[in-house]
Amino acid sequence: MIYPKIPLAQTVIQLYKKKGVKHIVISPGSRNAPLTIGFSNDNYFKCYSVVDERCAAFFALGIAQQLQEPTAVVCTSGSALLNYYPAVAEAFYSDIPLIVLSADRPKHLIGVGDGQTINQKNVFETHILYSANLKLDLKEENTNDVVEELPIFKNLEDKVETLLGLKKTIQEYNEEEIGKAINMTLLKKGPVHINAPFEEPLYDMVDELSVSPKSTTPENEPLQVDDAVLTACIKDWNAVSKKMVVVGVNYPNQIEQRWLDMLATDNSVIVFTETTSNIYHNDFFPSIDKLIAPLDDEGFNMLQPDILLTFGGLIVSKKIKAFLRKYKPQHHWHVDLKKANDTFFSLSNFIETTPNHFFSKFLPETKPVKSNYRLYWDGIKASRLIKHDNYLNNIEFCDLKAFDVILDSIPNNTILQLGNSSTVRYAQLFDLNKTLQVFCNRGTSGIDGCTSTAIGCAVANNKQTTLITGDLSFLYDSNALWNNYIPDNFRIIVINNQGGGIFRILPGHKNTENFDTYFETNHQLTAEHLCNMYGLKYESASDDMALKMMLKSFYSEDNQPKLLEVFTPKDLNDEILLEYFKYID
Template sequence: MIYSKIPLAQTITTLCKTHNIKHIVISPGSRNAPLNIGFTHDDFFKCYSIVDERCAAFFALGIAQQLQEPVAVVCTSGSAVLNYYPAIAEAFYSNIPLVVLSADRPKHLVDIGDGQTIKQKNVFGEHVLYSANLKLDLKDSENVTSENELPIFKNLENKLERFLGLQKDIQTYNESEVHDALTISKLNLGPVHINIPFDEPLYETTEELFINPKPFKIQNKVDKVDPFEIKSLLDVWHSAKRKMILVGVLQPNSTEAQWIQEIADDDSIIVFTETTSNLHHQDFFPGIDKMIAPLDDTDLKALQPDVLLTFGGLIVSKKIKAFLRTYKPDQHWHVGLSRANDTFFCLEKHIKLRPNTFLASFLPQVTHHTKSTYKATWLAVRQKRRKLQDEYLKTIPFSDFSVFNSILKQIPKRSMLQVGNSSAIRYTQLFKIPKSVEVFCNRGTSGIDGSTSTAIGAAVANEKQTTFITGDLSFFYDSNALWNSYIPNNFRIIVINNEGGGIFRILPGNKNTENFDTYFETKHKLTAKQLCEMYGFEYSVASNSEELNEQLSDFNNATKQPKLLEIFTPSRSNDEILLNYFKFIK
């Protein structure tokens, strides 16, 4: 086995192994060489090399999204680490365990004009669950060759640092900090930052393991059910005639079928789900926007719940947020281990349990189903909406709306669907998706950056065929995602190219002006064809319904390289077709 000669580097790799962190995404650099040496010479680790740090972090996030286990990203010092920030923010708000290992200069080289040096300590602020700022090995401190050339105050600072380090035991301190960071990431499902100073020489190796970390107890999070809390909720639940369950982003198969059925059997409950909820039942209500958008004030008051129960991650639908902020429930309970967002400004309780644990504890104690017409009334409305949507699709020309209808019908069963943000996920919400398809989208920060990289990382960690649907701006913004040697041959990308940010045309404001085209919609004439040639994707194109149906007929067939289908839609009519849809189904 080959190790770095630097004890701190050995500490990092050894503790990552102890904590069973197998996937390591490395961006090439010099200052992180000691870490790269340790990770890449140990067969325990699965290492990936991705040059662009922003893409690397989202790629790692995609792997962690699928495995629900910490994945590490490793970079050199300086601005490299800042490129991780978008993915870290996404991981923070999506509860995805991501471990940032940033190499750094020694303290005495910060803010003296050295290259690739910034203030890396606590650089991610409140967007990480823990920041561990490690100490330079004492051995390395003693080998600083330039110390005699340092200003006197720096020399004194170094000597004081050594003295304090000796007192506190640098090795014990570093081991403890690394262990705490890795444990927090795993238990609380979120990003952590470990900043690691290295002094030169950086590339020396040895076959000897210098360090012997003290054993740590690796914890597992256990749900603790409070029977008194459960009992306090039952009286309210039993008396409520209108109960609404709203489900955000949820891992597939995280809720047992018996509890899903128990909920569905209660006529006083309606369950609103999103495509990212991965929760299905014939009596549930997907397509929230098409349910709510056409309602008038009388209908909205009739829909207003007495009790709102939420679980899962963040919600896509703006319309359900606006509705529940105006027509507030008497009680809002959120179930989940991490933070409870007061999205509707009426949060009453945060029940810190996994949703399935809560349902398994709560539902068996529900002694009766309250007599109510709540669900039956809205099931009838849902049926009308679906019929009107089918009728509307027969009347419209080739457009974003019709394209999403066509491509979502062709998604292979028992596959994974990754969706880009902005218009892509909002259109996807309007259509039915087979229950065997697992759906994911970066809804933590809802940014268009990194969606492609995340989808590729997820495809690497999941053997199922993956289809990624994205808009043109998001795709070109993250085009370095394709600079990646790990893309499976069964990976599929569908780019809806309407030559700009079409979603901005739906919003209020003056349109069809040069100012709007340039600074809001951002018109362009780019295509994905040259990128596909560069990165080895099979490329196909469609600009009308006939071409689209022809391309979709064999798009999911097995090939020896990944595929990309670019669909060109008319930029000036998509907004009108979508807005008219909501009028039509009313």
């Protein structure tokens, strides 16, 4: 087998292999050549070449999102590393195990005007679980530099022993730091950064390894809930008649069904789920905004819970945030193994464990409380659904109508990736197919990287993946299509309303030159030429009938990925949506 000659590169590659880090996304460069040589010449690793570092990082994020195991991105030195930052932040807030591996210049070449050089040490300081800043291998030709920094020795033997000790210490230090970083992302599920300095020559190769690094095993702490906390929670829960459970971003099949069934049997409990919750039950309340948007003060007071229990990641619905921040619960408990956001400004208890473990200790000790809390809101939910259907049957073609048709068309047991901004918010208004697995980059809620993430997801999963995204999100991340790994069964649906349609929904002055240019960013671009350049089959629709016709064959097997661009009237979309919330009251 071919290996890089540099011992540090050998160390990194061997420890990745021992830790089971298999998927490596590499962006071309020179300083990272030792790493590229090592990874690409070892059949254990599945390597991908993605030129644009921002796209590469989100591509890796999509793989890690699906596999729920560490995925690595590898880049050269300089600004290449900074292009990883959006995906690093998303991984940090979404708890996705991403390993950033950057090559760097030797320390003596930093800050002296050498090309393609920046301060890479701790560059992701506030958005990273761990930063491992590795040390340069000591070589015979640079030991003189090291000796100059050492104290005066009595004899040559002292110098030799010290240098030998330094060589051993540096190797041990690097092994320890790499191990710490990988163990951290394995245990805590988030991004880590390993920065590795390499001295030229960079392309030398050998047939045998010169180092044999040791690997440490991460130690999981046992799951537990403090007995006093558990007892107090059970007592409070059994004493009140209005309990609300709100579930944020959640991986599919993560929560045991028996606990969901137990929550559904209690009429004093309402469970709100979101599109990204991946939790379904006939007695739960999806489409939060559809239920609460038309409420007045009297309705909000009736809905206000005594206890709020939350689990999962970030919440999409701005309306549920506004409601619970004003109509605060007496108690807010959040259950998570890692962190608790005080989203509603009323957090009283962070229960540091997994939801499954908490429910296993908690729910068997609770008892159904006599209450009409859920039954009353069941009636409201049924009424909203009837009005929802009536409204959609009588409106012109628009964003809302397009989402109704598209979401109903997605094949069973497939993956749905959603773009941010208006896309995920429109999806929130519909009761989705229960067989779908839904994902969205809600850690930072940015439009950057949605397409790249979806492609990484499609690469890591045998199921068909459909991305629904807005025109600005798609154009912003168009370099996502610049790779050779897009599966033939990958599908993209672009809702093109000629700009940032979300800004027309928000308060502000519309239809002015300033608004069109700087907020909505009005444009006349389409995806057609991008599809021709990157080898995607392009289709389009601009009305209800054409859309339904195109969707009949859109998901069928083909020898290339497909993109369907749906054109909607930008001047009507906001009016129809705002009128929708009035109508369903």
